[in-house]
Amino acid sequence: MAGTPPLDTSQKDLWDEIAFEKDFHDTFYLAHFAPLVKSGESIIDFGCGYGRVLQYLFEAGYSNLRGYDFSPEMIKRGKVLYPHLKLKLLENDALSIPVDDTSVDAVILSTVLCCIPDITHQKKLISEIGRVLRPGGALYISDFLISTDKKVLNKYEGGYEKFSEYGVYQTSDGMIVRHHESSYIRALTENFLELWWYEEASETMNGNPVHAFHSLFQKIS
Ligand SMILES: C[S@@+](CC[C@H](N)C(=O)[O-])C[C@H]1O[C@@H](n2cnc3c(N)ncnc32)[C@H](O)[C@@H]1O
Numbered sequence: 001m002a003g004t005p006p007l008d009t010s011q012k013d014l015w016d017e018i019a020f021e022k023d024f025h026d027t028f029y030l031a032h033f034a035p036l037v038k039s040g041e042s043i044i045d046f047g048c049g050y051g052r053v054l055q056y057l058f059e060a061g062y063s064n065l066r067g068y069d070f071s072p073e074m075i076k077r078g079k080v081l082y083p084h085l086k087l088k089l090l091e092n093d094a095l096s097i098p099v100d101d102t103s104v105d106a107v108i109l110s111t112v113l114c115c116i117p118d119i120t121h122q123k124k125l126i127s128e129i130g131r132v133l134r135p136g137g138a139l140y141i142s143d144f145l146i147s148t149d150k151k152v153l154n155k156y157e158g159g160y161e162k163f164s165e166y167g168v169y170q171t172s173d174g175m176i177v178r179h180h181e182s183s184y185i186r187a188l189t190e191n192f193l194e195l196w197w198y199e200e201a202s203e204t205m206n207g208n209p210v211h212a213f214h215s216l217f218q219k220i221s
Contacts, residue, residue: 019073036138041105047112051078070094106138113143117178139217149209192217
């Protein structure tokens, strides 16, 4: 996308620092994914971390799996834990997916949008996903919505002072994260057909309360 500002690569270093320390827990709702994506179909997990979601899919019988992440240490941990998985480090521009147009059956973004606080970067990533997915392909997104929890409201207030945007704040690890309005996510994915949307109380990797959503979209054409 023309005019997209460069990624803040200091964020990548922060993910490297915690790669072997923190575990991710966000639920993957296979019961909603499986009817749309068959076991031999090609699946890309963007921002795959150490491969947790892909391993879950592997155990469920999926075989055509690839994960991409911009953190070398996340990929390193994934290769130690799950050497059978294809986990790849994204070089250079971390918002490009190095595969051909319309060559992929499904893309997963599990708690990745929250780690991309710049809206132009989020838009670029969703547009890139639209490029690589085949018509009718699936996009599974889980992430965090704006919370009403008092502890999180305090973070938003501190974040607003620093970044002048509500829902963006800095974690105790130094990462800059974004929580979203559901209407914003729906606008971001307006070129996809929404098939399923579910919200629940959850926790961040640091154990803080959050309001999570899980969703499934389909590329229209
Ligand atoms: C909260 S973790 C989630 C990992 C994995 N999706 C899961 O659910 O287990 C977010 C991951 O996104 C990766 N990430 C953040 N920004 C990224 C970017 N711009 N490009 C690629 N990966 C990114 C981080 O390195 C980290 O591994």
